[in-house]
Structures are given as C-alpha cells and as structure tokens.
Amino acid sequence: MDAALEPLIDKIRKAAERGRPLRIRGGGSKDFYGQQLHGELLDLRPLAGVVSYEPSELVVTVRAGTRLRELEALLAEHGQCLPFEPPRFGVAGTVGGMVAAGLSGPARASVGSLRDYVLGAQIINGKGELLSFGGQVMKNVAGYDVSRLMTGAMGTLGVIVQVSLKVLPVPPAEATLLFEWSETTARQQLNRWGGQPLPLNASCWANGQLAVRLRGARAAVQAARQTMGGEAMDQDGATRQWDALRDQALQFFRLEPGEALWRASVPDTATPLNLGPTMVEWHGGLRWLRAAPAEAPRVREAAARAGGHATLFRGGDGRAAVFTPLAEPLARIHRALKAEFDPAGILNPGRMALDY
Template sequence: MDDALQTLADKLRNASERGRPLRVRGGGTKDFYGQRLHGELLDLRPLTGVQAYEPTELVVTALAGTRLAELEALLAEQGQCLPFEPPRFGVAATVGGMVAAGLAGPARASVGGVRDYVLGMQLINGRGELLKFGGQVMKNVAGYDVSRLLAGSLGTLGVIAEVSLKVMPLPPAECTLLFEWSETTARQQLNRWGGQPLPLNASCWADGTLAVRLRGARAAIEAARRSMGGELLEGERASRQWSALRDQSLPFFRLAPGEALWRVSMPDTATPLNLGPTLVEWHGAQRWLRLPQDAAVHVRAAAARAGGHATLFRGGDGQAPVFTPLSAPLQRIHARLKQAFDPAGILNPGRMYLDF
C-alpha cells in the first residue's frame, strides 16, 4: 500500500475506533447532491494519476482523485471516451466522485450508465481495510458484483481509492436534428424511432423543441437524416448545447428563489406530468422539473402514478427527503450493507438517508 493510501486507511481506522464521522470528498463539485454533508473532511485529491491504460483493450485504471477532465483528455488523444458522458459540474470533478455519484449524461438511455462501465475497484471500508473487487477485464465477476454496487452509493459504503473502467471509441460521425413539437408529440415520435434501426444517441425536449443526436457510421447518419427529417443544428453549436445539458448550464437549470430542481425517472412511454417547467431527456425516461420547494408530496405522488420515482436534485429546503423513501424490505437491505461495509457508521452519515 503506497503512502497516500496508507494515510487514508489510518485515518479511517482511527475514525472508526473513535466513532468520528468523516465527510468523503474529491473535487467537491457534487456537494449539492444528497441529503446532508457532515463530518471531518477526508480529502481524496492526493490519490491522483492514471495507473494503467490499454487503448487496444479499451480499459483504463485511475486513482479516485484524478480529475475527470484529465482522464477524458487522455482518452480523446487515443480516439476514445467515456460514452455515458458523466456530468462534471466544474473543472475539479474527479473519477472517484463520478463513480460515487453514479450520474450519467445525455447518452445514458442509449449506451448505459456509470455502473455498466465499472470493471473493478479498490475500496477502503469503514474499518480502514483495503478491499479489491472485480478486475481489469470485462468478464471478471463471480458472485455479487460489489464494484457496481458502489456506483451511486455517495461514499456511504467506503472510500473509493481506484477504479478500472471500460472505455469506447469515439463515434466516427454525429449530427443533431431539431423538431418543433409538443412534449406529447416528441415523446410519441421518440418511441416510434426507438423501434427502428436508427443511430439514436441522445434526445432533449424543452420549450417546444426536440433535439435528437445521432451517432454512428457516416452512412447510417446520412440515412437517418433522410428518414427523420428535421432541421440540422451546426456541429460546433450542437456540441456546446449537449455539453451545457450534460453540466446543467442551460438556462432551464437556473433556479429562481424558492424553486427546486427535481429529477423524475419514469418509463419513457409515460405521459407528461404537467406539474411545471419541464425538460425531458433519455428519450422520455428522465424528466427535469422546476417546482416550488414545498412540492415534494405532489411530485412524488405524480411520479409514483407514472411508475417512477422523484429525486430532489437541487435547491431543497432541508425538510423534504432528497431521495424517495425506501420500502421496508429495501430499507433493511441498505442497512445491512451499511453495517457490513461501515459498521461504525462514520462514512458520509446522512448523505443518502438521514437514518444511516
């Protein structure tokens, strides 16, 4: 174990013995996400650097404190990328934070999410023990896939020290098409296109305009353009728009005083919620809403009726739960996992749910 890892392990062991809460943090760009921040800061930025990269094998291994921008630049030099387009929310975003948050960008519905690309991981648990899960190849799991379990756990189960990720080649061609449609018409057309052999990669509907990004072979892109119609959005402008959607810097995401941003995950065939200003992603499966801070009961009820659930993403008043409350069976499973990985309950206490 190198010096930086040993220092972290010693801090965790000491904190566990004393029952002292720790706040696990990388670049801090996602501090807004989750229920609360609590405990002595455990800074992961000293764990930095790409440990291994095999472009021909489509695998990269990086320490948790490595900046996401640094990793993506390295991949781009080899014509490769993280296809799930993790949101950065700032230049300080790290690889460990990307996995811990488990957030994916516009292409999620077409290519999969963060956990689909996690091959292996090194983790320091709440006892200060260094554990290794998975590996650096795509078929490496026998039994329970702990590496993927940790994606989206917000540091509540352990400190991610190192991650091995599957990467993919950059697409040879892409284009963005625009359509002036209502939310219902856009959703219905996306559902129809989804049943056809089209290179759909991402979609976004807001304020009466649907943007659809196509990615793939040039011949497939040209054929799809002729079939789908629409107005072509110039390449550089399209790139800026999708990047702004990925990092939530579009005007839609600017909250007024007293507003909160809700993320609703639901079947892509579900009808509009009609609760307030809406932006639709993932071909209809992810819907962002700007609503008053006290709208938790209404938005969660509407999401449940549609077969989904709602997350209070930004702007909460500290009263409503950020994540949809768990059923009793799921609550027991979460509690047992927390007890197994972090028996003293010192890691990001209350970040996901206030009772653990």
C-alpha cells in the same frame, strides 16, 4: 502500500475507533447532491493519477482523485471516450466522485449507465481495510458485484481508491436534428424511432423543441438524417449545447428563488407529468422539473403514478427528503450492507438520508 493510501487508512481507522464521522470529498463539484454533509473532511485529491491504460483493450484504471477532465483529455488523445457522458459540473470533478454519485449524461438511454462501465474497484471500508473487487474485463465477477455496488452509493459504503472503467471509441459520425413539437408529440415520435434501426444517441425536449443526436457509422447517420427529417444543427453549436445540457449550464437549470430542481425517472412511455417547467431527456425516461421543495408530495406522487420516482436534485431546504424513501424490504438490505461495510457508521453519514 501506496504512500498516499497510508494516511487515509490511518484516518479511517482512528475515526472508526472514536465513532467520528468523515466527509469524503474529491473536487467538491457535487457537494450539492444528497441530503446532508457533515463530519471531518477526508480529502481524496492527493490520490490522483492513471494506474494503467491500454487503448487497444478499451480499459483504463485510474485513481479516485484524478480530475475527470484530465481522464477525458487522455482518452480523447486516443480517439476514445466515456460514452455515458458523466456530468462534470465544473473543472474540479474527480473520477471517484463521478462513480460515487453514479450520474450519467445525455447518452445514458442509448449506451447504458455509468454502472455498466465499471469493471473493478479498490476501496477502503469503514474498518480501514483495503479491498479490491472485480478486475479489468467484463466477465470477472463471481457472487456479488461489489465494484458496481459502489456506484451511486455516495461514499456511504466505502472510500473509492481506484476504479477500472470500460471505454469506447468516439463514433465516426454525429449529427443533431431539431424539431418543433409538443412534449407529447416528441415523446410519441421518439418511441416510434426507438423501434427502428436508427443510431439514436441522445434527445432533449424543452420549450416546444426536440433535439435528437445521432451517432454511429457515417452511412447510418446520413441515412437516418434523410429518414427522420428535421433541421440539422451546425456541429460546433450542437457540441456546445449538449455539453451545456450535460453540465446543467442551460438557462432551464437556473433556479428562481424558492425553486428546486427535481429529477424524475419514469418509463419513456409516461405521459407528461404537468408539474411545471419541464425538460425531457433519455427519449422520455428522464424528466427535469422545477418546483418548490414543499411540492415534494405532489411531485413524488405524480412520478410514482407514472411508474417511477423523483429525486430532489438541487435547491432543497433540508426539510424534504432528497431521495424517495425506500420500501422496508429494500431499506433493510441497505442497512445490512451499511453494517457490513461501515459498522461504525462513519462514512458520509446522512448523505443518503437512510436510518442505518
């Protein structure tokens, strides 16, 4: 057994015996996300390093405590990337935290989510058992795909030890086009473009301006630029802007006192929610909103009416639920999973705010 794993397993087993909660943490870059943090710290940063990487196979296996920026730098040396652009929120973010949070960046609507790129995972469950799921190829699952179940579980089902991820080559060409449109016009045009053979990769609308990023073969990007029109943005400036969007470093995300940041996931055809300052991503499918935590009923009602749901992403006051409460049949499945993977309820209790 890996020497770095022994103290982790021992600590988890002792915590389970005593019913003592553990707070799983990598770089702490997403401590703001979720309902609450409490329990004795279980630090995964010592569990770092790349286990295997074969560029020709487009697969990398990496330990959970590895910094995300280090992994991305390694992939870039070989002209490859994590196409779902996981938010980093600073330099300390780790691969394990990336998978546990399950967040994807600007390109998610075009390339798929983080979960789509998880091939396998090794975890320690709440009983201190080291378990492996999946592998290093896409078609490797018989029965339940537990490795992808860990994606977005916020550490409540197991401590992620290492993951295998599918990676892709960096597209040979890229361009960002700007359009001065209303939210409704931008959404309608994005829906029309979505039905055409265009290399759409990401989009963002805010303050009357739509930015669309194209990625793909050089000929495809050039043809799309001529078809779509708009004003082309210089590449260096565009890269900075998309990175700032990915990591929520844009002015829009700077909250005023009493404000909270809401993340509404809705169908891309949904009309404007009209709930206050808004930013739209994912070709209309993701709406960032700034509204007070006390506005939770109004925000969630509007998102549900549009066919989606809303998450209190930042700035909660502890009184409003961070995640939309689940319907009882689904909540029952969550409780059963929790009881199976973490019967003593010691792993990140309360992070998902479910009454297990």
